[in-house]
Amino acid sequence: MSPQAPTQTEGSASQAVEVLGNIRVPQSAGTTSGSPAPPHFQSLLHRAVAYQSATALVGLAVLLLGFLANGSLHTASGWIPPATAAMIASLCVALGAWAAWRTLKPARAVEQQLHRFVLSPVVAAEAVIPSDGVTPLETGWNRLVQHLRSSEEAHGLSQRLEVAMLKYRQRQGEQILNALTDGIAVTDDAQRITCANNALYSILHLNPESEVLLGDSIELALAREAGIEPGTRILDSDHLRHRVVREIACPRDNSSCTLRVCRTPLAAEHHSAQGGFVWCVRDVTQQKLADKMRDQFVNAATHELRTPMANIKAYAETLALGEVDDVEQQKMFCNVINDEVTRLARFIDDLLHLSRMEVGATTLQLQVTDMGRLLEETAAKVRPQMLQKNLQFEIELPGKLPELIVDKDKLAVAVINLLGNAAKYTPDGGSVQMRVSLPKDTLQIDVEDTGIGIAAEEIPKVLEKFYRSSDPRVYGETGSGLGLSLAQEIVRLHGGTLSVASELNKGSRFTIVLPVTAE
Amino acid sequence: MNAPAHVLVAEDNPALLGVIALTLRNTGFEVTATHSGSDAWEYLRKNGVDLVLADYNMPGMTGGSLCEAMRHDPRHQDTPIIVLTAFSAELQHDHEFESFGVSAVIRKPFSPRDVIAQVRQILRPNRQPATIPAAATSDVPSSPNSD
Structure with a gap:
C-alpha cells in the first residue's frame, strides 16, 4: 500500500468537489445556462465532502496498519506500541465504515427505488416512497416525491376533466341535434x-x-x-x-x-x-304550399294588372292610329282609358294596403269617432251609385250610437267596399239596406242586398284575396277580388269580425261586428 | 270574289272585346263577338268560322275548355285558335297551350295591330271562307249583367 494513498484519495475528493462545483445544468433541450449549480447539486457536493471524510478515516487506518506491519509507529511524541496502533487503526476503520454506511444509506434507498422504476414495465404503477431522514439527499428526494405526487394528481384531475368535457360535448352535440x-x-x-x-x-x-x-x-x-x-x-x-x-x-x-x-x-x-x-x-310541405300560394298570388296580381293595361293600350293605340273618326266614339274611348287607369290605381292601392296590413306594417290612426256620423258619411259616398241603378237604399241607425276609438278612414273603406259590392251585384230596381245595432258589448253593421247572391260552395272563398265568383254576372263587373279581403283585414285590425251569409239569386248579407269598449 | 274571313272573338272584358272587334272589322274581317266561352261554343255548335280568338281566363267555360271542346268536334278540329291571356309567360308557359292545339298565344297588354298581324299570318296559307253562312257581323248576346 502506498503512503501517498490518503493524499491521492483526498486529491480525488477535492477534484470531485471541483468538478461538481463547476457543473452547468441545462435549462432546456439544446441550450445550456451559465448559472451556478442549483441547490440539489449543492447537496450532492456536501455528500461528496462527507464521503471524502469517511475515506480519509479509512486511509488513516490503512496507514497505521502499514506501520504496524513494519513493527512500530514513530510519532513526534515517541513510539506508539503496535497494539495501541492496531486498536487505533481498527477504530478508524470502524468509524470510516460507519460514516460511509451512514452517508450512503439514503442514497441506496433512493437507488433501489430508481432501480425498480428501471425494471418496471409501467412506471406509473410503481409507488414512490418518501424517505423519513433529514439529510439533504433525503430532503431533496422527498421534495422530488412531493412534486411527482402533485404532478400525478394534476394529471389525474386533467384526465377526469377531459373525460367530463368529452361527455359534456357529446351531450351538448346530442342536445343540439335533437333541437x-x-x-x-x-x-x-x-x-x-x-x-x-x-x-x-x-x-x-x-x-x-x-x-x-x-x-x-x-x-x-x-x-x-x-x-x-x-x-x-x-x-x-x-x-x-x-x-x-x-x-x-x-x-x-x-x-x-x-x-x-x-x-x-x-x-x-x-x-x-x-x-x-x-x-x-x-x-317542406308547408314551404311548397307557401310557394304555391305565392305563385297563385303573383299570377292573380299579374292578371289583374295586365287586364286594365290591355284595355288602355288597345284603346290608346286605336285612337292614336286614327281608326276612330266619330268624336263621340273618341270620347268614349278616352273614358274607357280613364276608367281603366282609375281601376288600375285603385287595385294597386288596395294591394299595397292589404299587403301592409297582412305583414303588420300598417298602424291604425285611432281616434274617438262618432260612429253615427261616420256611417252617414259613408252611405252618402255610395248613394250616387245606388241611384244610378235605381236601387232602394235604406239605412237604419239606433237612436244613439256610442263613440268608438277606431281608424275612421280605414273603417270607412271597409264599409264602402261592402256597400259598393252590394250596389254592383244587385240588379236594377233591387234594394240595399245598412242596419246598425248594438248587441251585447258590440256594434254590428249589416249590409244586406237583394242581389245575385253567392253559391253555397263559393261562400267560404269570397273573403280570399283575388277570389272572384265564376258567376258570369260577377265577371261582367269590374273588380279585382281584393275589396272584401281588404274589408276583412281592416275589421280584424280593429278586433272585430266580418262574416257573410248568402243565397244564390236571392241576395247577400255581410256583417261587421266591432267590440265596444266601456270608457 | 272571296268572302271575308270570319273570326269569332270570345272575351269577357267588354271594353277589350269592343276594341278588338272594331279593329278586326276595320281591317276587313267578318267578326262575331261573344262575351263568354259558353256563348262562343253555343255559336260554334251551329256555325263554322275561319279563326277563333279566345281569352284564356273567362268565367264558366274558359278559353282552354273552349279549345278542348272544339278539338273534339270534327267540324272545328282544324280551326285555328289564337289565345289571349293576361298571365305572364313565366307563370304560364306557351307549351301549356300546345295540348289545345292553339296556333298562337298573345299576352296582354297587346297592340291591336299585333292581333291583326297574327290573324293574317295564320289565315294566309290556307284561307278558307266560312263554311256555314252567318250573319255579316253579329254579336252574340252576352250573359245578363256582363256589360
Whole structure:
C-alpha cells in the first residue's frame, strides 16, 4: 500500500468537489445556462465532502496498519506500541465504515427505488416512497416525491376533466341535434344509420323510445315512408362524392307531404377513402304550399294588372292610329282609358294596403269617432251609385250610437267596399239596406242586398284575396277580388269580425261586428 | 270574289272585346263577338268560322275548355285558335297551350295591330271562307249583367 494513498484519495475528493462545483445544468433541450449549480447539486457536493471524510478515516487506518506491519509507529511524541496502533487503526476503520454506511444509506434507498422504476414495465404503477431522514439527499428526494405526487394528481384531475368535457360535448352535440327540426342521420358507407336525431324519428313516424333506426338502411327507411318499392334508390349512387338533393312525395291519410332529402359526403381521414354521409331530411310541405300560394298570388296580381293595361293600350293605340273618326266614339274611348287607369290605381292601392296590413306594417290612426256620423258619411259616398241603378237604399241607425276609438278612414273603406259590392251585384230596381245595432258589448253593421247572391260552395272563398265568383254576372263587373279581403283585414285590425251569409239569386248579407269598449 | 274571313272573338272584358272587334272589322274581317266561352261554343255548335280568338281566363267555360271542346268536334278540329291571356309567360308557359292545339298565344297588354298581324299570318296559307253562312257581323248576346 502506498503512503501517498490518503493524499491521492483526498486529491480525488477535492477534484470531485471541483468538478461538481463547476457543473452547468441545462435549462432546456439544446441550450445550456451559465448559472451556478442549483441547490440539489449543492447537496450532492456536501455528500461528496462527507464521503471524502469517511475515506480519509479509512486511509488513516490503512496507514497505521502499514506501520504496524513494519513493527512500530514513530510519532513526534515517541513510539506508539503496535497494539495501541492496531486498536487505533481498527477504530478508524470502524468509524470510516460507519460514516460511509451512514452517508450512503439514503442514497441506496433512493437507488433501489430508481432501480425498480428501471425494471418496471409501467412506471406509473410503481409507488414512490418518501424517505423519513433529514439529510439533504433525503430532503431533496422527498421534495422530488412531493412534486411527482402533485404532478400525478394534476394529471389525474386533467384526465377526469377531459373525460367530463368529452361527455359534456357529446351531450351538448346530442342536445343540439335533437333541437333541430330537420331530421339528421349519419350513415356509414353502406348507408346504415349510425346516428339519428329525434326529428328524423318524428318525420319517419317512429317512436325513438321503442323503435331503433341505428343499423337500418336510411334508403329503406325513406322508401317505407314514401311508399316506394323497397330496393328503389331514393338518391342515385353515382354522385357519392357530391351533395345530392331530391324531393320525395309521401302519402298521408288524406293528403301528401313532401320531404326534401339531402345527402352530403363526410370527409374521411384519408382522401382516398369515403367517410360515410350526413343525411338531412326536411318536411317542406308547408314551404311548397307557401310557394304555391305565392305563385297563385303573383299570377292573380299579374292578371289583374295586365287586364286594365290591355284595355288602355288597345284603346290608346286605336285612337292614336286614327281608326276612330266619330268624336263621340273618341270620347268614349278616352273614358274607357280613364276608367281603366282609375281601376288600375285603385287595385294597386288596395294591394299595397292589404299587403301592409297582412305583414303588420300598417298602424291604425285611432281616434274617438262618432260612429253615427261616420256611417252617414259613408252611405252618402255610395248613394250616387245606388241611384244610378235605381236601387232602394235604406239605412237604419239606433237612436244613439256610442263613440268608438277606431281608424275612421280605414273603417270607412271597409264599409264602402261592402256597400259598393252590394250596389254592383244587385240588379236594377233591387234594394240595399245598412242596419246598425248594438248587441251585447258590440256594434254590428249589416249590409244586406237583394242581389245575385253567392253559391253555397263559393261562400267560404269570397273573403280570399283575388277570389272572384265564376258567376258570369260577377265577371261582367269590374273588380279585382281584393275589396272584401281588404274589408276583412281592416275589421280584424280593429278586433272585430266580418262574416257573410248568402243565397244564390236571392241576395247577400255581410256583417261587421266591432267590440265596444266601456270608457 | 272571296268572302271575308270570319273570326269569332270570345272575351269577357267588354271594353277589350269592343276594341278588338272594331279593329278586326276595320281591317276587313267578318267578326262575331261573344262575351263568354259558353256563348262562343253555343255559336260554334251551329256555325263554322275561319279563326277563333279566345281569352284564356273567362268565367264558366274558359278559353282552354273552349279549345278542348272544339278539338273534339270534327267540324272545328282544324280551326285555328289564337289565345289571349293576361298571365305572364313565366307563370304560364306557351307549351301549356300546345295540348289545345292553339296556333298562337298573345299576352296582354297587346297592340291591336299585333292581333291583326297574327290573324293574317295564320289565315294566309290556307284561307278558307266560312263554311256555314252567318250573319255579316253579329254579336252574340252576352250573359245578363256582363256589360
